[in-house]
Amino acid sequence: MKIVSILIPILLTSQFATAVEINRIWLTHKTNDPSKIVVNWMTEEQGDSVVHFGLTTDYGETVRIDENSTLHHVEIPLMHRNTTYHYSVSTGEQRSADATFKAYPSGVLRVAVxxxxxxxxxxxxxENDDVHLLLTAGDNIARLWDKCGEGKKDCIKPYEELIDAYPKLFRSTPFMPALGNHDREIRPRGSKPPAESVYDVDALAFRSFFELPDDEWKWHFDLPEFDLRFVALDFNHISDFGTTWQTCHAFDENSEQFLWYSKLMDQPPRFVVTLYNERSASVRNQAQKQWHELFQRGTCCITGYGYFAERAEVDGFPYYNTSLSGKGNQYPDPNSKYLEGEDSYILLTVKRDGAMTIEIKSLKNKVLDRQEYKRQ
Incomplete structure (x- = not known):
């Protein structure tokens, strides 16, 4: 009897020690195809990457990658619309609880920016808007260097903390961020350009943490059922280009970025939303105003430059600004039609074979501005 009374607690303790729950999970897309989604997670111990998924908690489908890692990215196929997927991830003895996400709809799509x-x-x-996709217009973290130490390009700790702050949101909603200057700030900026580069132009930490399409520092994502394309460009602090303050890739008319975007806009879908993190009044004048001409082939541009909510119109084309910290410095567009110092986000609602509604909304769920855009 004494042996049994000693062994039972030891066995139970051992069992609990190996049953480590995985909590840091987020969803992205790494291709332009909405019929696939990437499940991402981190673990304390290295191991394989396994996703069990299906329409019920019985799952039924499994994708496995047999590589040792603590940062896991597994792409799974999505065969259904208008339903809810269940999934769970595991790495060795480490595993997650059941989680869910919505499959893309066939009737009405909701996207937050x-x-x-x-x-x-x-x-x-x-969360109350129950969006199918969450996008950003840059500056997803405060900076890298104060959490990681100066000059460390591969440190992902600030991105880990972002996911940890909203565990339910990120494990239930595909997330596709655009780059801002803060996302790759590896040294303090200072009052004048220093000897060493302040920003990692290649955005190594951002690109290793998030699985995104194309080059990741620029990407596009299509939802063909809605004739809709999202494009993320790399514009930020463009006046610092060529100095040690340079933060983005080249954007002149002969640059890789300009030529890539030109090709995307050659025969665009009926709706195109372009994202970047720079003042729109500066961006649209670049390359002899050819950027503005290309933007006009789409539906709108959305940026997060400055701390305010705004809708401007130039030649009938809308330029939006949004900020989760909307009560700070304002850099209004000369062509503002709506301007407010308000914590905000943008909600896009697209009806299949119908119009796109764009709302600037406060974080208190109040509609600040609402416009409807018909198919071009």
Whole structure:
């Protein structure tokens, strides 16, 4: 009897020690194809990467990658619309609880766009909107160097903390961020350009943490059922280009970025939403105003430059600004039609074979501005 009484607690303790729950999970897309999604997670111990998924908690489908890692990215196929998927991830003895996400709809699509995500704002309004996709217009973290040490390009700790702050949101909603200057700030900026580069132009930490399409520092994502394309460009602090303050890739008319975007806009879908993290009044004048001409082939541009909510119109084309920290410095567009110092996000609602509605909304779920755009 004494042997039994000693062994039982030892066995139970051993069992609990190996049953480590995985909690840091987020969803992305790494291709332009919405019929596939990437499940991402981190573990304390290295091991394989396994996703069990299906339409019920019985799952039924499994994708496995047999590589030792603590940062896991597994792409799974999505065969259904208008339903809810269940999934769970595991790495060795480490595993997650059941989680769910919505499959893309066939009738009405809802997409939220945020920017300046440098704190921990209350995002219950976005959760209540029950969006199918969450995008950003840059500046997803405060900076890299104060959490990682100066000059460390591969440190992902600030991105880990972002996911940890909203565990339910990120494990249930595909997330596709655009780059801002804060997302790759590896040294303090200072009052004048220093000897060493302040920003990692290649955005190594961002690109290793998030699985995104194309080059990841620029990407596009299509939803063909809605004739809709999202494009993320790399514009930020463009006036610092060529100095040690340079933060983005080249954007002149002969640059890789310009030529890539030109090709995407050659025969665009009926709706195109372009994202970047720079003042629109500066961006649209680049390359002899050819950027503005290309933007006009789409539906709108959304940026997160400055701390305010705004809709401007140039030649009938709308330029939006949004910020989760909307009560700070304003850099209004000369062509503003709506301008407010308000914590905000943008909600896009697209009806299949119908119009796109764009709302600027406060974090208290109040509609600040609403416009409808018909198919071009």
């Amino acid at each position: 945020v920017a300046d995500w440098q704190g921990k704002p209350d995002l219950s309004a976005i």
